[in-house]
Each structure stands twice: as structure tokens, then as C-alpha cells.
Amino acid sequence: MTRALLIIDVQNDFTEGGALGVFGGADVARNVTRWLNLASRRYGTVVASRDWHHATDDNGGHFAPDGVDPDFVSTWPVHCVADTQGAEYHPAFDTSPVSIHVRKGQGVPAYSAFQGETDDGRTLVRALTEAGVTEIDAVGIATDHCVRASVLDAIDAGMHVTVLTDLIAGVAAEPSAAALDEMAVHGAILAKSSEVPTE
Structure with missing residues (x-):
């Protein structure tokens, strides 16, 4: 089995000082x-997703109207x-x-990385399948929004998913805890990075 690391939305606008900055981002x-x-030897594939919204429209109602x-x-x-700078990966994240x-939300609301597409136009499911990935x-960021949606979609796609709980950050404590519970109920394993092998 081939394992991938899925890095969700580690972007400037979702970290401290950004438009939707999350504490701990x-x-x-x-x-x-x-x-x-x-843990580079643990992964055959490393995926990173980003919100990548249009500047010229409301992205299917995703952006609140002016006023x-x-x-x-x-x-x-x-x-x-x-x-824009807000859409770029955070500078501390070595890509x-x-x-x-993967870019998502291009003109439409999108929370899951599985709603986006790769730079060459493939769905994430197709890209992972072609890479032989069965475990993620x-x-x-953020636990209670895009991490939750991406994990649930990965499980729906037949992947075995582990959420590394010390490498996520949520908007708020209560919905983040509920999101983790929901992911676990659907079959995700919750573990700290120190609890999984590095290769």
C-alpha cells in the first residue's frame, strides 16, 4: 500500500494575520x-491543497456581498x-x-481538497489512484471546515485516513472537537505524529 500526506490549505489567509486567520496556523x-x-520516507506522495478563488465574482455565493x-x-x-499573497502557502511551509x-473553489464554494483539481486538470481521486495511494x-487548516470535509471525502473514496491531530488547527474549539468526533465515527484514525512511524 502507498501512503500520501494530504496537507490542507496551509495558506497565508488561514494563518495569523490573514483574512480568515486561525490561531495556531x-x-x-x-x-x-x-x-x-x-518522515519523508513514510510517504510515496505528498499533496497540498489551496483555496484559489476568483477575484471578479462572489465564487458562487461563497463571498458575502459588499455591505x-x-x-x-x-x-x-x-x-x-x-x-494574491493571501492565497500563497505560508512561508514556513516548505513545499x-x-x-x-490542488486548487479548489475556483468560482464555486469548495471546502474539500477532493472538490479541486491538480495543476494538470485531474481530480484528486484520479491523481491518488494513479499514484497507487490507499492510505492518507x-x-x-481548518479542522472544523476544510480538514473535516477533505477527510470525509477521502473516506468516501475508499482511503484509509489518519488525522495527525498535532498538525491541524481549527477555527473554534467546540466545532473542531465535534469535527474530530465525526471523522472518527466515519472511520478516521486520530493520532499524534509522535504516535505513528516515520517510515
């Missing part, structure tokens, strides 16, 4: 890089607009080991 960026240096407060459930402030980049370790 910069630590995730640093610690994912540390983990990749330590209307976002509800932070289905509408959001403008964030991760394509080709050199990443072999598959999931890390990234």
Missing part, C-alpha cells in the same frame, strides 16, 4: 515542514483570491516535497 506550517523532514456581513457558515469575507498541488495522513 503558523505553528501548523512550521510543524508540517518539520514532520516532512522527519453584507458574512455568516461564517456559508458566506465568508474575501479570502485566498488567486494570485519542495509536494508532488501534487491528513494535516492542515
Whole structure:
């Protein structure tokens, strides 16, 4: 079996100081890089996803209209607009080991990495299948939104998923805990990186 590391949305706009900054996001960026240096032999494939929204429209209602407060459930402030600094990976995240980049939310609401496509236009499921991946370790931002959605979609795609709980950050404690419970109920293993082999 081939294992992939799925790194979800470690972007400037989702870390401290960003449009939707999550407390602990910069630590995730640093610690994912540390983990990749330590455990590079564990993974045959490394995937990183990004929100990559249009600047010229509301991305299918994902961005709150001008003058209307976002509800932070289905509408959001403008964030991760394509080709802006906010959409770039956090500088502490070393992307050199990443072999598959996924962009999502290009004109439509999208939370899961599995709703995006690779740089060469493939779905993530296709790219993972072609790489022989059957197991995924999931890390990234945010636990209660895009990590949750990506993990549930990975399980639906038949992958065995482990969430590395020290390499994620959530928007809020209560919904993040609920998201982890939901992922576990659906079959994800929850573990700290120190509890899994490095190769």
C-alpha cells in the first residue's frame, strides 16, 4: 500500500494575520515542514491543497456581498483570491516535497481538497489512484471546515485516513472537537505524529 500526506490549505489567509486567520496556523506550517523532514520516507506522495478563488465574482455565493456581513457558515469575507499573497502557502511551509498541488473553489464554494483539481486538470481521486495511494495522513487548516470535509471525502473514496491531530488547527474549539468526533465515527484514525512511524 502507498501512503500520501494530504496537507490542507496551509495558506497565508488561514494563518495569523490573514483574512480568515486561525490561531495556531503558523505553528501548523512550521510543524508540517518539520514532520516532512522527519518522515519523508513514510510517504510515496505528498499533496497540498489551496483555496484559489476568483477575484471578479462572489465564487458562487461563497463571498458575502459588499455591505453584507458574512455568516461564517456559508458566506465568508474575501479570502485566498488567486494570485494574491493571501492565497500563497505560508512561508514556513516548505513545499519542495509536494508532488501534487490542488486548487479548489475556483468560482464555486469548495471546502474539500477532493472538490479541486491538480495543476494538470485531474481530480484528486484520479491523481491518488494513479499514484497507487490507499492510505492518507491528513494535516492542515481548518479542522472544523476544510480538514473535516477533505477527510470525509477521502473516506468516501475508499482511503484509509489518519488525522495527525498535532498538525491541524481549527477555527473554534467546540466545532473542531465535534469535527474530530465525526471523522472518527466515519472511520478516521486520530493520532499524534509522535504516535505513528516515520517510515
